[in-house]
Amino acid sequence: MKVGTHLKPALLMVGLYLFLKFVMPLFTAPLPASLIMLYLMLTFSGIMIFMTLSGTSMESFLGPIFRFISGDGQDGTMKMARLAVLALFPLLVGWQTYTSTAPSTAPPAENRTVHPAPPGEFAAMSNPVPNTPENVMQGKGLYAAYCSPCHGLFDGKGPASRGFNPPPANFKDPTTIAMLQESYLFWRIKKGGVGLSVEGMPWKSAMPRWEFELKDEQIWKIILGEYDGAGQKPRTWE
């Protein structure tokens, strides 16, 4: 028997697991456990197909495994290893069964839509305030007074932000105002968290309903200041 017959597949499986678990998240989002499991299963199936292509390869791959399990002519450490594997397998199955059937102590999963569709009247508005340095400056002044306690320096990390869930939006993040139109921001600022539709879970948002305290013109100026300060451009109709 060649050692590589089993060492190579074992190393491949372990290496693949370490790669999926620890290396992949450096380039992309962490992979879900179920996806890692799927990749490992596919690899295992591939190894099994490859190793059982011919009678010789099958014997050299499966023969030692079968002899190990059946315990033919074993002594010393091999005997101990076999007993350990035979004892561990049912325990692992039992543990898996327990974890999958144990009553859940986790709270219900939440499926919040981050950017639900605005009401029709807010869909096609354009900013009536010209994008001049003066208006941007005024907008930034209003932003500092009204928005920065939570939204901070356009990064969502203001001094008042820490207790809120969902956290205040980070405008520097390319998935927030950069992919939204100015009219969307106007709606969110004017109507606040309580103006969200049901899929936006309005009962959780701390965003004030600024229409009671700010004029429309001030809101449009804040929007100019917000895009400028965050270094983003509003999405436009292509």
Place this chain on the structure above:
Amino acid sequence: MKKYQFAVWCLWLAGGVICAVGVAVSGSAWAQESVSIRAMLTKSVPADDPTASAWNSVAASQFPMSPQVHWPTRIQEVTVKDVRVRGLHDGKQVAILLEYDDPTQDPDDAAAIEFMVGDKKAHFAHGQPMAEVEGGAVNIWFWKNKDAKALDMNAKGFGTLKVQDQQDLKGKGVYQDGKWKVVFSRAVTTGDANDTQFNPGEFINIAFAVWDGKKDPASGDLKEKGSQKAVSSWWYFRVDPQPDYTSYFYALLAIGLAAGFEFVVIRKLRKGPSA
């Protein structure tokens, strides 16, 4: 040769264990954030004793606090940055312990717990009316140091706070070493439609508020009062159900089946010509 063979099997075993543990750990990572508080089942509830040793038997959940900025009059900075929360129940009484750091003990120090009441979702800020969704009311448990008691209240929007006619609540606070420990307790279920009812095993929303009753030395005004307070978002709370042992039974059954499977496979291998 046998030495290598053993090494190969150890590798297989290690690979299997790493896979199983890795998959289990990454699967449970979602639940590790402090998003909920469970009232654990116990024999007797320390309903009016915030310092009872029974509280040490349950782990605290910690929730961050923010200044109340949703509605005027706002506040930009608050004293209390986190609350630590524990829960206990005995099937009849449920008690919730809030613990937080406060450098000074003041008569106007106060704390509150908020729940949704009824079948409609309520906004975390006093059940503020929502534009697109019909919201519900909230049930607020309010304790104040100088009153030395807790009040059972309801609200549906700012300015609508009302003390209930039927008071079902107990509350007691103890100040020690720069920390407030405040315990609220109530029957798990009451006959009052204005009260939140706790259905064991079911998660419901919970939020917290804290007022530092310190006075500004220059003006004599309270630093935090009314809507000027530290608040939390909605989190989750449940009264734990009676223990359920069926999963242990399933696990034992699975162990038996797996051992039986091994037995059959080994027998087959020993008998079979190819083995």
